[in-house]
Amino acid sequence: MHYRVTRRTNRRIAPGELFLIDSGAQYEDGTTDITRTVAIGTPNADMRKNFTLVLKGHIAIARAVFPDGITGAQLDPLARQFLWRDGLDFDHGTGHGVGSYLSVHEGPARLSKLGTTPLKRGMILSNEPGYYRAGAYGIRIENLVLVVEAPAGAEAEKPLNAFETLTLAPIDHRLVTPSLMTAEEIAWFDAYHTRVRDMLTPLVDEQTRTWLRGACAPLTAS
Numbered sequence: 001m002h003y004r005v006t007r008r009t010n011r012r013i014a015p016g017e018l019f020l021i022d023s024g025a026q027y028e029d030g031t032t033d034i035t036r037t038v039a040i041g042t043p044n045a046d047m048r049k050n051f052t053l054v055l056k057g058h059i060a061i062a063r064a065v066f067p068d069g070i071t072g073a074q075l076d077p078l079a080r081q082f083l084w085r086d087g088l089d090f091d092h093g094t095g096h097g098v099g100s101y102l103s104v105h106e107g108p109a110r111l112s113k114l115g116t117t118p119l120k121r122g123m124i125l126s127n128e129p130g131y132y133r134a135g136a137y138g139i140r141i142e143n144l145v146l147v148v149e150a151p152a153g154a155e156a157e158k159p160l161n162a163f164e165t166l167t168l169a170p171i172d173h174r175l176v177t178p179s180l181m182t183a184e185e186i187a188w189f190d191a192y193h194t195r196v197r198d199m200l201t202p203l204v205d206e207q208t209r210t211w212l213r214g215a216c217a218p219l220t221a222s
Contacts (some may be wrong), residue, residue, distance in 0.1 A: 003020075007186075017040045018139065020037045020138045022034075026104075029032075031144045033126055037140060037172065039172055049140050049177055049180065052175070055176060057078065057079035057081065061163065062143070062188065072109060072115025073115075078087050093113070096110045096111075096125065126143070128141065130137075143165050145164060145168035146163065152161065168195065168198065169180075176198065193216035196212075
């Protein structure tokens, strides 16, 4: 699941495979860490189903509302629940803290079975559930998220927090099985891509804009 290319393992990517790319860098205004899984050619039904289960977990974290002081260990199962129902899992944490001018993996906060640090507003973490089938393919969807204050309803008895998604990059529509998703999950997916398109369109050339419009089309229309 944490692959490093070597001359011995380097090979061409073939049609019908998945390409998982984990990338990031440090800039004057922040540190990035982003992973996308891209279909090469036409993905099979098994790939699409498991990608969708990972996506549902990613969305569950992105949409979570939780009392102030909740730990990463308490939120981690939200990302795994859909995989668990099929007897699947992933052997890394759902997310890690991200530093500024420090390490891209910066403690002590994390979304993990071992995450005991309370999550506080202003913390930046990754949201990166995945699934890895030995000898076949790997899936991971990673965005960075910021812990923010959540709007409290009239019945709320405790301060509530939520996550604001910071990363702006399309998620491959071709790997999604919409029939496995709820209306709320599809609405999140489409709203995310509308934001991605609107934020990035003014920053790219016309050829990229054309690609971006297709990559950010509503899931219900794809």
